Structure formats: structure tokens, C-alpha cells
Amino acid sequence: MGPSKTSLLLALRRVLAALVEFPKLGVGVAVILTLIVLAGLASVLVPYDPTSMMRVPPDLPPSSQHLLGTDTLGRDVAAQLIHSIRQSLMIGAMAGSIGTLIGIVVGFMAGYKGGLVDSGLRTLIDVFLVIPMWPLMVVIASYVQFLTVPVMAGLLAAFSWPWPARAMRAQVMSLGQREFVNLAKLTNLNSFEIAFQEIMPNMLSYIGANFANAVAGAMMAEVGLEIIGLGPQNTTTLGLMLYWAMWRGALVRGITWWVFPPIVVLISVFISLHLINMGLDEVYNPRLRR
Amino acid sequence: MPLLEVKGLKAYYRTRAGEVKAVDGVSFSVEPKEIFGIAGESGCGKSTLGMALLRLVDPPCYVEAGDVLFDGVDLLELDAEGLRTIRWKRFSYIPQSSMNALNPVARIGSQIVDAIAAHEHLSEKEANKRVAPLLKGVGLAAECADMYPHELSGGMKQRAIIAMAMALGPQLILADEPTTALDVNVQRVVLQALAYLREAMGVSVILVTHDMAAQAEIADRLAIMYAGKIVEVGAVDDVFADPLHPYTQGLMSAIPSLAEKRQIKSIPGYPPNLLDPPPGCRFHPRCPVAVGRCREEQPELRSEARGRLVACHLVVE
């Protein structure tokens, strides 16, 4: 038990120390973790389907019984919110992960190999960047028969990979000039080994920053689609809550407790992801530190 | 009377881990019209010493104690106004890698004029008249005034910096590693430019560099610094011909010479951690002739014959 337990504790302590040393990172991680925990407990806290309508009297303001009140369709807002957080985060995380992964593969190949491979991939990245992403997604989403969570995640990932790819490529090119890469070449390491054993470990925090960015971007696009109704039909998400609320004119009628909670949660998500991004940037580039 | 007299100067870095005693009780003097060399390895504190003399140290570095008497006036006690009248006008400074500090979007001539205008009330026309002779003094053609820094080579930039430091006609210049990263021929030109300042204009120069050969070429007197303290001072001929301190002796045996093929060897061990320097003499862990007393008592810098100062128990009895 000994060695693995102590090294895990040590790693944990180092991570905690890093979070304290970089307050932006610390705050961002704290907020996101809270939301993730909440999302994880969704089925425990709300063991029924929060989207089934008219379970409770509609349009009730917040009270001890319904912490965030109820909406016009007779659903507990707090229950919806918790499930929505879970679904939205899942979509964002999945899209961000896939997008970052594709970005890493493309970026590393382009940045390290150079030459024709780089030229080709760069053109591909630029084409994707130039296409107006959101209108295209709206078109595709409205044609898809069954918009489920994985399908949405895939769609968003398809458009979120170019940014990380570009960023990774630049960093890989720069790190590839370092002398230790030359030494690795002379030690007979092949391109894959150099890319993943020599260069990537020095980019971990940069990759993390890009991931946070990708998730934030994916969620922004996700909300953009959902708020016009193009969301997964079988569940509830933060964007969809807003969609229903707008459809029922909640704000005009004064049912503010239906509109503000998802907005507040979305803002916290974006701010904390952004803080994580900035914090990891500081970790990666010592010159940015105070 | 000496131009510069330093007594017991201490400059420490206050870090979370403790105090790094970068400069720990340094005393020396510089006469008018002389080139005074301060030599030592990296980490010995010579750069911090240079900055401390001109009160250019920033937190976490603080000047803890000591006097720096320039022409009788204590620089450490002066107010900001008084310091401005002396700094750059009478005592100027060429920091390390200063050739990289030139403004890339301004011509050399205008940068010199700026330096003059910041300290004296001269019209631009008058200030411009000073530029050509300054450049000539360092061996640069007058056309260089119209060039941008990227059009000049490393050696030319370094000489432009020297010209800037000379702009207000100081009596003393401190040059910190003015020849690093320069080619051999250019090093010679830069060192000769500094020597010329002393010859033709009567300026004193404090030459801070680890390059012993450079010191041998132009210094008049030489101080050897180790781990924040000065361990030996003397006329450059004497120090090279007959080094008294074991560290100086070690240094002399460690540098190859072009003129003769002789065996060289490094001083064993590594310079000490200035957060927690060894007790007694700081050099004793690496010293080939250390005795018990060296481990307990710090040696004082004392006079030997012929104007030499040495801090070693075994030399001065």
C-alpha cells in the first residue's frame, strides 16, 4: 500500500499547492467542481423525471417547498436546474474532449512534421475556421432526426477542433526547436516518441488551457442552438430551460425565477472555465505571473 | 582622496526561504583615473554589488548596511534629487546585456540625446552637437547616429551604450560584463574603448567581469570576489604574478592561456549557497590548505605589503 498511497498523496498536495499559488485556477476549479458534484448527484437528489409536466402547481415563486419556484408547465425549477446542469456539462465536456483530442492529433502532426503535411493541415484548419460555424450547425441540427446528447456533442466537436489545433501546432513548432528535441533525434527517437514523450509533457498545462477553452466554446454554441429549440429532445438542458421560458414569455409575465437561475449557472460556468484557462496559461508561461 | 569609497556594504535578498547574502560586507576604494576590476564567478555577488552602489537594487533585494562615498558624499543617504545629480552625470552604469536594452524603434543619435536631455537642460540642437564626439570616442563613425539598433552589430551596440554612459561626462563608469557574447575582435575593441576613456578623458572605470584575461588586459587594480565577500585586492601585476589567496591561486590555475601550453584544473566543489553559507571562511570547503581556524572564524580583509589586501588566515598572521 505504502509507495502508491504516498505518491498519490504527494501528487494531491502538489496540485492543491498549485491551486493556491494560482488563485484564478483555484477559484475556477472550485466552482466547476461544485457544479460537477451537483450534476453527479442529480439522480440522487431528483429521482424522478423533472421534465414531466403538471406535477406541481405552475408559476409558484420560490418557497421552502420549491427552492426556486415552479415554471409555467408545472415543473419544479430547482429539480430541472440540477438535471440541466448535468446534461449541459456532459455535452460541453464531451464536445470539448473530442474537439481537443482532434486538435492535438492534427496540431502535433502539422507542427512536428512540417512540410507538405503541415501545409495541407493548415489549409484544412483555415477552411474550418472561415466557415460560419453557427449558421451551419443550425442547418445541420434542424435536419437531424433524433438530436440526442451524444449527437449534439459530436456536432459541436466537429466545429470546435480547429482552434486547439492551431494553438497546439504553434506550440509544437516552437518546442520542436529546442535543443533537447535535437538530442532526442540523435538518440534515435522516432517522430511519435518525440512528439508524445518529449514535447507533449511540456505542454500539459497549455493543453489544459485549450481544453477549458474548447469546453467553454462548445457550451456557448450548445446554448446558442438550444435557445432556439435545437436541443436534445429527451432531456432538459440549461439552454432548453431558457427556450421554454422564452416560449412561455416568462420574463414578460414576471416569472423571473424560471429565467435567472439557468442564466446565473451559465455565467458561472463560463467565468470559471475562463478563469481556469487564464490560470493554466499562467502556469504554462511564467512571464504572465504577477 | 579616493573617488569612490565603499565601506562594509551589505545587500541581501529577502526571500521566503531566508536571506540570501549576496553582498556581505564589501569594502574597497577606487582612485581617480584608474580601471578597477572586480572579478569572480557567477553567483559571487558582483552584479548585485554594482547595482547596490548606484542604489539600483529592487525588492526583494535591499541594501542592509554600509556606506558608499562618492567624492565624499554618501550615495546611500542622499535623497532622490541629490541622487539624480550624481547618478549618470558623475557616476554612470552599463548593465549586463545592455546592448539588448536599446530602444529598437529609435535611432542611436536620438537615444543619446534623450539620455542627455533627461539630466541636463540643453536644447536639442546643443545636445545633438555632443553626439558625434561621443561616438568618435568609442570608435564609432558619426553616421551611426542615424542608424537603428538592428543595423548595428553586437559590438557596435555595446560601444553605443558606452557612448551613452559617457554622454554627461561622468568621472566614474561601472561596466558589468561589457564583453560577454561578443566576438574576440570586438571584445578587444570594446575593452580598448574603455581603456581609452581612462587614458584620454581621465575617467575611472569599474570593470566587473569573470573574464580574468580581460582584467589582465586593461585593469590597474583588481579585486577578487567570492561568495559575497572580497578576498583579495591588489595591483593587477601583483595579483597575477603572485596570487596570495587560495581562491585566487585556484582561479589562475584554471584558465588556459594562448601563449603557453600548461596544465589547468578546476577548483573542486561548487560555490556555496548564499542562503546558508558555510561557517568561518566561505571558501574553506574547497580550499586545499584550510585548517581548523578556517572553519570557525571568518577572516578579515587585511593589508599585506605593497598595498595588497587579503582575507585569509594563512596569509596574514
Add this chain to the structure above:
Amino acid sequence: MSEPALLELKDLVKVYPVGGIFSRKRLRAVDNVSFTMPSDRATIATLAGESGSGKSTIARIVLGLIKPTSGEVRYKGRNLAELSRKGRLAYNKEVGAVFQDPYGTYNPFYKVDRIFSKAIKKFKLASSDADRDKLILHALSNVGLTPEEVLGRYPHQLSGGQRQRIMLARALLIGPSMIVADEPVSMIDASLRAGILNVVRDLRDKHGMSCLFITHDLSVARYLSDSIVILYRGRALERGSTDLVIEKPAHPYSQLLIGSVPLPDPKKRWKERIELDAKDLLEVAGPVAGCVFYERCPQAGEKCLKEMPPSVEVEHDHVVSCHQYS
């Protein structure tokens, strides 16, 4: 037929395009350089020159990191450009490298032990962990380091001198026939260089390893090497036995260079003050028809501007490229 030379460079040329896309300017970093290193005995050959002389470029071409524009590099008779992939991998085992920057050669993410373990793994130098540890211990002791002081540490925890010694230990461990050392001590404190230089000497004297040593410091070249090549703007102006070239420099550039090296002896100071022109060290792109040193040469004549100077042997093992001697 005698054995082929250890290393032979023949008319090596490396040209870089400079300026924007439409610029026609070229920088001749290496301009027809030829020299040999013998295989019958271990020698240290120095490539000496100032910045812009092309010495580092030559080193990297020999290591295979840069491809030459034209000319040949032959190692033990085999042309580097014709090596197969397998041949190239084998070459990396036979020719070791030590670079100038003790900070940049280490991947900051890993402990320094990886320098050894990777080399051992990739070059198949040990069959068991015990063998591996023995190899590392042996290599470290040969460079004056103990395992306790360096193993298990990260690069930033060690001094520049220690890091360079580890690189030399790594080279020793791989057991090459030849090492290419690119300014290995120029970023180390002057007083700590001796130890590292002595290790390079031991590599030759005790381990029979030849070394191609790149430096701008002629005092170091004098101390270490058997033969020397003086480079200026990509061309070899003078070469031969180190003692001969340094004691009796024939080329005006060598004379200037050697005369400008500061001596650590206050009794032997420079006599004249040299004046360099305002444009003295700015780069001039494009090939030079005549002698590449023409603009700075105090003894230049008409012929020097138009015709490339021939290589003339002024004495045994001492060759100079200058019209004065033809």
C-alpha cells in the same frame, strides 16, 4: 590501401535563403570547406571562428541535423547522404554529441536519469537493470561525478557544469568513435571550465575517442586540440597542427584573431588599438568571388578582390588560403 579517414569533409556547402519570399539574397553559411580527421589515432580537431563563421553549422551537418546544400561528409568512408534509415540509426551510435547550452539540452519535465536510460534503451547497451546501473556509474565516475549528487534530480537542481559533465558521461556511455562538441564550455564559468576540458582530453587519451571541437575561444583550442581549422564567414582560411597555426599564423585573419585574444598576463598587453570600420561586422549576403576577408584585410591586393585564393602548404601540416603565399 590505407584505412579511410574517420571523418572527411569535401567541398561542403550550405546556403540559406535570406529575406522575404521575393528576396534573392543567400547566406553562404558554409562555403567549400574541406578537412579530414585521421582514423589511426584519436585526435581533437578544433573548428575555430567567430560568430557567423559557419562552425556550428558544420557541426550540425556532421551530426546529421542539417542537410548540406552540396559537398560530401564521409564517415569511415561512407557518405552520410547515402545512409539508409538503419545506417543513420547506427551512425548516431558512433557519433556522439555535446551541445553548447547546458540548460536547453535537457527536457525540463524529466529527471536527468532519463538521459542515460533512454540512450541505453535505444542503443541497446545493457541487457539487465544491474548492467545498466553499472554502465551509468562507470560513465559518471569518468567525468568526476557521483551518482548521489546527480541521479534522481531534475535539471534545474543541478549547476551548468554538472549538466555538461552529464552530457559528456552520456557520450562516454554510448561509446562512440567520435564526439562532436559544440562550444561545450562557453556558457560555463571560466573557472569551472578546466574540469570539463580535462574530461574531453581524457576521452582522447584514455578512451581513444576523437573529438570535433567547436569553439570561438582560441585559448581553449590551444589547450585541447591537435589540429585546428580557422573559419571566417563559411570559408576555411587556415588549417593544420594547432601549435603551428597558433605560434606562426600565416593568414592575416588568423594573425588578427590570435593577436586579439586577451592573455591572462598583465605584462603582455595589446600594443595597438585596432580600429574596425563602421560597417565592420555587418553581414554581406551573396557569394564572394575573391577572398572572403578582402574588406578587412590590411594586406589585401587587387588579386584578392577578384580571385579566390588557392590553398598553399606553407609547411608540413600547415595550409593557408591566401594570395600572399602562392
